[in-house]
Amino acid sequence: MSDFIVPPPGLVPDAPQPAEPERTVRVPDRVPEFRPATPVVPPVPSVPPSAAGVPHVRRPGPRTAWRLRSEGGDGFTVSGRVVVGRDPRAADAAAGARPVALDDPARSLSKTHALLEVVDDRLLATDLGSTNGVRIWPEGEDPIELESGRPTSVPEGAVLLLGDVALLVDRAPDATV
Template sequence: MTDEGDRYLITPPPGLLPPAPPSDAPPAHAPAPLHTGTAPVPARGFATPAPGAVFGGPLAAEPARPAVLVLQDGRRLPIVGGLLLGRAPVARDDLGQAVPVPVTDAARSVSKTHALLRAEAGRVLVRDLGSTNGTWIVHADGRVDEVSSTAFSEVPATAHLELGHCPLRIEPGADDAAPHGPVVA
């Protein structure tokens, strides 16, 4: 029979045991002594605070929260850069670095590569890409504007988009600007 008590060690709380006798040799796990011949120097790239500097001032402003595209299937995509929307969108060199986003549409009213949605200076802009059933901005007052294939149009914060017959919602970001109308690309 083995002594199982040696397999499990319990460290007592501080102050329960008497201190260890002093020793001239540093413990085996002690770090190497620090060089104390010169004053410490700040790491390269860091400024030394001025004498009397006050810490705890106001923090930098948070970055603006982007607008969010909400698809019918519940996906929520931040509109950062460009989003290429369609049934099975294919990236094109003339559209920049837009991210292809497949849009589910049971009615099949969404074209393969339908529209380009992008964020620019706190605004959400959309351009139709020659789709069969069009891209529409539906305003809160019921007005409907057809989106051009030659210029970007701004989507106001209170409006939603329709690709063909497929509605898409846009939730405004933290610092979205007021509507400015069509934007020539």
């Protein structure tokens, strides 16, 4: 016989089972159909030969615009500075940036999630301390997690993952702004 008193069944409720942590970041294994039908190849600028051995100095010219499109075809163009998120506030992140609100039914985007900007004809993405991060997924490679606050170049043809929102990155047609 035991020294312990055992209560009758049902008198003491069972201990609650620990809840499994909810994962809000859902990255697909791959995005196979998410490529442009025809690749956009930007023209290669010709550099005039230098005169009398003096090196050619590149003058500032028109910047390239970049197009970001969702799998559903919605998108926007970046030719300067753009702050993206559920309800972005450019004043909070980057003065003079254009705010672009993205549709995110899963609410995986932060209100002010990332800064996208064109610098020297390159598209740079900066995670603005978002909850679910920013990843760059170059075609044929593994996704790269961005360090918060550090601008990172996004290659043409890559998929930019902002939380659960995937955007295909390419140069905008006739992209001189």
